[in-house]
Amino acid sequence: MTVQLALSAALSGLRTTQQQAALLSHNLANATTAGYVRRDLNLSAVVNAGQGGGVRVDSIGRKVDELLIRDARYETSRYTAQEARASALADYALVLGQPQDEKSVSTQLSKLQQAFSRLHDMPNDDAAQNAVVAQATALAAGLNTAADAAQAVIGDARDRLQTSVDTVNAALHRVGDLNGSIAALEARGGDAGDLRDERDRLLDQVSQEIGIRTYTGDDGQVVVMTRNGQTLMDRSLEPGDTPLALVGGELQINGQRLAWLGDGAPPSGTAPNPDTEIQTGRIMGYVQTITRDMPRALDQLDQLAEGLVQGFQAAEADPAGAGLFVLAAGTDGAAARIAVNPAVQGESWRVRSGIQAAAPLEPGDQTQIDRFLGAFTASHGFTATDMPANATLGAYATAMVSAQQGYRTGAETEMNARKIGADTLETARVNRDGVNIDDEMQKLLLIEQSYGASAQVIQVAGRMIDILLQIKG
Known part of the structure; x- marks a missing residue:
């Protein structure tokens, strides 16, 4: 040399x-x-x-390890989906309470039964009659509050869903811009590492909102798809494009239906398709809250409210008339419309003699009170999800409150398990690539x-x- x-x-x-x-x-x-x-x-x-x-x-x-990135994003999106559901269920369960809580519907129903039992011992006591009316009013108000809470959770989930949709669209537009910049820079032999880092951060953000898969072409540009293969972005987007959109009662991806979010049953031909349903991400959590978790809660509440109306109507001497509880006019569910019959306001003697009675019963006559107490011990039929098919009103109310708490704890347990998996993979990713x-x-x-x-x-x-x-x- x-x-x-x-x-x-x-x-x-x-x-x-x-x-x-x-x-x-x-x-x-x-x-x-x-x-x-x-x-x-x-x-x-x-x-x-x-x-x-x-x-x-x-x-x-x-x-970078693309397989590790894919797995980390997948676990993170599974965690964020359960986080969204658990948060919504916790908000509703907080209002509904535990079975033993003073504010819970099951406790309020038990107190109404106790008020009738005290009235049975003192049928002519004005204070005992007023106590029954007051407790019936509290029970109806508790059902109204629970129904309002469920609707509020749905409204909050819709707002959060719109925010997630906006986040995804904004991130994908920026990813599209970066695609062009990366391809141009690398074609000139430049280093696009920092641009690729920014793009990966954006894709991480998108994966928290909705589960995605990505494919990187030879030119360095990335294609983004949902986990079930629907294309969210093919290398770039035009100004004004919205890959995800809330249109009427539908969540759409590039004009195709992902989920029906409207009130009531979906229109003909809009049945969910398992091949196109959202699988992970916060958006899935919000959709499940809107379409499954809260409608199930409202259905359970409505059936309890209907059971109260029908049970006390059947306990009347003349079952053809209205009972202690009635449903106000409207299109909302029974739990939102239940109220105490206005006939007892100022005439509390009716809880002893019958709501439809023309005059008070003879002093000491406990016949009608026995009928009202029978409404608590009678078995009623129910069809709500996860509820007993036949049960007393008290047993159904306790089962309903317990079930909602069970949904909450189940979602939180799964969320914590998903978080462990997501944190483990993210740590492995940082250790390898950081x-x-x-x-x-x-x-x-x-x-x-x-x-x-x-x-x-x-x-x-x-x-x-x-x-x-x-x-x-």
């Missing part, structure tokens, strides 16, 4: 270590930047006419030594050239 080759190799080493130091400093500066992927130089030996000529930089490497400061500092020492060695070679070569010049002189 000639002195010239030695100088050339040493200079290439200096240039390479300078680039390595610059890249390493960039890594260290972004050690705590979310979504930053560690960079490395891809090096190769320079060989000229069979002789070594130093080292060259081929490219800047941004090596910046380890200790490792980078070790590399910095090697760079320093390599730079010093290359500089020493140049100094030696310089002295050798000086000696040769002196000899020739």
